[in-house]
Amino acid sequence: MDPADFYSGIVVDAYARLKSSTFDPEPYVRFVQRHGEPALEIGCGDGEPLLDLCAAGLDVDGVDSSADMVARCREKAAERGLTTGVFHQRAESLDLERRYASIYFAGPTFNLLPDDDTASRALHAIRDHLTEDGAALVPLWVPAPTPxxxxxxxxxxxxxxxxxxxxxxxxxxxxxxxxxxxxxxxxxxxxxxxxxxxxxxxxxxWHTPSGFHALCASAGLRVVSLVNDETGSPAPEASTTFTATVTREEGPP
Structure with missing residues (x-):
């Protein structure tokens, strides 16, 4: 199965009931408030935290590679009386009408892109969809083997x-x-x-800090910060959970 189709059918139903944690919307609210609207959530799934940001009055669209997740997100938005654009597209082939001042991944969704080529194409697509002074937030994770x-x-x-x-x-x-x-x-x-x-x-x-820097450079993006999530300080090479903030480099990628 194509990795982009993982969340389909029974998996979507199980995800909603068996997920071990929920997204705290506040870090994403702060990011959008700092960098501006409109915003785009990549990997919006069934609407978490996207719909909480919309409920807070922010102009945020969502995009996901899973048609079943997109359908569920639209249903949940309607149930809450919220209006937002939710699109069925892959991160590596985004083709949306708007450009965004803020783009973010909900959690380490970037790690679901199966290889460096796909990740690079996603970063190129992000650059194309950012406003000139926009910024993107990319949480990253180096997983340990399952016990x-x-x-x-x-x-x-x-x-x-x-x-x-x-x-x-x-x-x-x-x-x-x-x-x-x-x-x-x-x-x-x-x-x-x-x-x-x-x-x-x-x-x-997964990506190392240096590897992610290189991918961004090849996509015409500049890493303005790379923060270790556990310490809040710049992420060393051995970091296993860290978050990048990137902006467009001047000129073509």
Whole structure:
């Protein structure tokens, strides 16, 4: 399966009920307030934190590679009485009508781009969609291998009184040369009529601080800050969770 199609079908339903954390909208609110509107959230999923920013009165569009997530986001926006543009496009091939003063990824969504070529094309697309003085926020993550004891452990949640959703990590392959971690997982929907099963490969492609600097330079972007999320100080090369703020370089990329 194309990594961009991971969030589809049963996975979308399981994600909504089994995710381990929620996004705090405040860092994204502050980023947009600092750098300006309109703003674009890449990887908006089912609307978190996008819809909270819209509810705060900010002019923010959303884009996601998953058609099912986009449909759910639009439904949730309508339920909350919010008006926002939500588009079904890939980060590496953005083609939107507006340019944005603020562009941000919701969490380390950039790590879902499967290789350096795709990541580079996404950065070029971001540059094309930024205003001349705009800025983009890119959280990044270097994942550790999944602990062995976490495999074959099933997480579950009720979808309704007669339906149970399940998630189980089955196996994993970590490739330090390609900087990828591929986790094979099983999603299940258990109903009185039977069990629906979907096996998916969740691919994380990570970047080092120096590698991300190089990708940005080739895309005509300048890294104005690269901050270690744990310390709030400039990120050393060994950082495993850090956030970049980038702007357009002058002239063509």
């Amino acid at each position: 062995p004891d976490d495999f074959d452990v099933t997480l579950s949640a009720s979808e309704d009184p007669d339906v149970e959703l399940r998630y189980t990590s089955l196996s994993e392959v970590v490739d330090p040369q390609r900087r990828t971690r591929v986790t094979t997982a099983r999603y299940e929907r258990v109903t009185p009529a039977g069990v629906e099963v979907a096996d998916r490969e969740w691919l994380i492609h």
